[in-house]
Amino acid sequence: MSTRPWIVDDDLWMLIEPLMPPWPERSPGPRPVADRLCLQGILYVLYNDIAWQLLPLELGFGSGRTCWRHLERWQQAGVFDRLHRILLAELNAAGELDWSRACVDGSHIRAKYDSNPHREELRKRRILPVISRRGAPNIKGLGKLRYVVEQTFALLHQFKRLAVRWERRTELHDAFVSLACGLICWRRLKKHRS
Template sequence: MDDDLWALIEPLLPPWPDGSPGPRPVPDRLCLQGILYVRHQDVAWQLLPPELGFGSGQTCWRRLDRWQKAGVFEQLHRILLAELHAVGELDWTRACVNGSHVRAKRGGRLNRSVPGRPAEDGQQTPPNGESRGR
């Protein structure tokens, strides 16, 4: 990982809790490199080679979990998008939005008709979205 990317990431990382039990933690930058290695090489956490110096797979996984809960990667994503947008490097015509993680209010699809899809009773909803008289 180059120094410029690390300079963006480091300030986002939560500080190590004071008085934490156990040995001195593996430096954050090395843990992040271990995380990236596991994800890029598509290996199991327990197969992270210790000779690389990134700490154990469990150490890297715990750090990843801690950072995810702290919102580090969401913040980093926003920063990178803003920087790319500022220099005109984003092509918004190819953007994709996925709302599958959003909670469906009032039961979602069961309580509304979706044009072109079968309703609960198996009848097709007209493509123009007109109501079937319910």
């Protein structure tokens, strides 16, 4: 990873730029900051977990308020969700995704729902239940399945802003998560191509 991971390279920008909604006609006021610089400011906040008002102006990203407004606008336009879907499709086309299983980190069901009829219903749906039976010590190999979930958390926690949720608005936190997932996919795709 580079020493400045918030810098958006040209290849990634070519994917993101067409997803950006156009800005309304320019109104009087200060000259607008370029979208790419604002995205780098957002990434700076995502990687370093700083308050928006502490975003260093000398880096050229614009003010924290400007970057925050761009984040809000792009979230409303679904930019980061679409980016994530595009990158997942490219990873899938490259054969880098394993769709053979899905892991759910937790589920909230009543305790007595582990029964043979429930297991049979899951099997009919071609779902392999990995549920401990009451009184059983441990499921052999569960750690191998659990690793997928833990690895995902580790990948997301390299983005310090996600370690503690500072965003009051859920949709902005979701935008950060989608952006982080997109960046993880982008790195994996770049690694596959090289």
